[in-house]
Amino acid sequence: MKDPVILILVLLFGISFGSFLNVLIYRLPAKESLVKPPSKCPNCGSKIRLYDNIPVISYMILGGRCRHCNKSISLRYPVIEILSGLLTVYAIYSFGFTLRGIEVVFLSLVFLAIFFIDLDHTIIPDIFTIPGIIIGIAVSLLPGSIVGWKQSLIGMAVGGGAFILVGMLGRIIFKKEALGFGDVKYAAMVGAFLGWKNLILMLIIASFLGSIIGISLIYLSGKKGKSTYIPFGPFLTVGAWISIYFGDYLIKAYLELAGI
Ligand SMILES: [Zn+2]
Numbered sequence: 497m498k499d500p501v502i503l504i505l506v507l508l509f510g511i512s513f514g515s516f517l518n519v520l521i522y523r524l525p526a527k528e529s530l531v532k533p534p535s536k537c538p539n540c541g542s543k544i545r546l547y548d549n550i551p552v553i554s555y556m557i558l559g560g561r562c563r564h565c566n567k568s569i570s571l572r573y574p575v576i577e578i579l580s581g582l583l584t585v586y587a588i589y590s591f592g593f594t595l596r597g598i599e600v601v602f603l604s605l606v607f608l609a610i611f612f613i614d615l616d617h618t619i620i621p622d623i624f625t626i627p628g629i630i631i632g633i634a635v636s637l638l639p640g641s642i643v644g645w646k647q648s649l650i651g652m653a654v655g656g657g658a659f660i661l662v663g664m665l666g667r668i669i670f671k672k673e674a675l676g677f678g679d680v681k682y683a684a685m686v687g688a689f690l691g692w693k694n695l696i697l698m699l700i701i702a703s704f705l706g707s708i709i710g711i712s713l714i715y716l717s718g719k720k721g722k723s724t725y726i727p728f729g730p731f732l733t734v735g736a737w738i739s740i741y742f743g744d745y746l747i748k749a750y751l752e753l754a755g756i
Contacts, residue, residue: 497588498589502588503588506584506585506588507581507582507585509581509584510582511551511552511580511581512551512577513580513605514577514578515551515577517576517580517605517608517609518572518573518576519535520613521576521609521612521616524613524621525613525621539562539567542562545563551577555573572612576608579608583601583605584601587604588601594640595635595639595640596640596641596642599635599642603686603689604737606624607736607737610729610733611729611733611734613729614727614729615727618725618727619678620678620679620682621678622678624682625678625681625684626681628685628688629681629685629688632688633652636648636688636689642689642691643690643694647692647693648688649688650687650692651686651689652685652687652688653684654687654692654696655684655695656680656687658683658695658699659679659684660680663677663680676728678729679728682729682732683695683698686732693743694736694739694740694743694747695739697735698732698735698739701731701734701735701739702728702731702732702734703731705731705734705735706731709731710726713726
């Protein structure tokens with residue numbers, strides 16, 4: 497899809513949806529209602545009026561501060577809105593209004609929410625992953641989906657299975673919980689949508705990024721030996737996103753390199 501007018505409309509839709517993602521990211525882990533009460537300033541508690549709640553624009557007009565108490569508002573709100581817009585428009589730009597395009601929009605937005613929730617709270621809520629597994633398998637039955645149902649079922653099983661295995665090994669070797677059960681369901685969901693090949697690619701990319709950033713963080717904080725818990729979900733999310741767009745290319749390049 498290359499029509500600029502439609503792409504701008506899709507971008508605006510994605511940005512607006514980003515506002516809803518902000519609500520999800522902040523309220524879901526706190527088990528607050530998603531519809532009421534209406535948005536409030538976390539500092540002074542004053543209600544945020546509709547005209548102050550326009551994605552990105554209100555933030556810029558208000559200079560990133562609450563209209564009432566002048567306390568600065570986290571830059572994350574507009575950043576999440578912009579990311580939501582860009583990921584949505586890039587999916588439609590790449591795949592058009594096809595089943596694959598809609599799947600990628602759905603995954604991109606779910607990934608975005610999971611990325612920040614896991615970063616903040618080190619949990620991946622079941623409300624995304626369990627319906628996600630079911631939707632992923634159901635969609636794979638339709639023509640034009642990212643992967644067929646066999647790939648999808650194997651992907652789900654490999655995703656869930658690999659993580660349970662790594663989790664058990666981690667418990668035996670490190671005598672502690674290495675992976676949360678949330679990661680298991682997340683990997684099963686990604687496997688159901690993207691198939692087992694992309695799933696393995698995602699795990700490799702995520703482990704690679706996780707090791708580099710994990711080691712750098714330990715090194716930078718200077719607390720060697722002291723265990724710092726880094727959630728794995730954000731790395732899985734980046735790995736899955738790379739797999740969506742570059743998976744076919746990377747897998748083919750790897751197989752050629754390996755001479756298979
Ligand atoms: Zn305020």
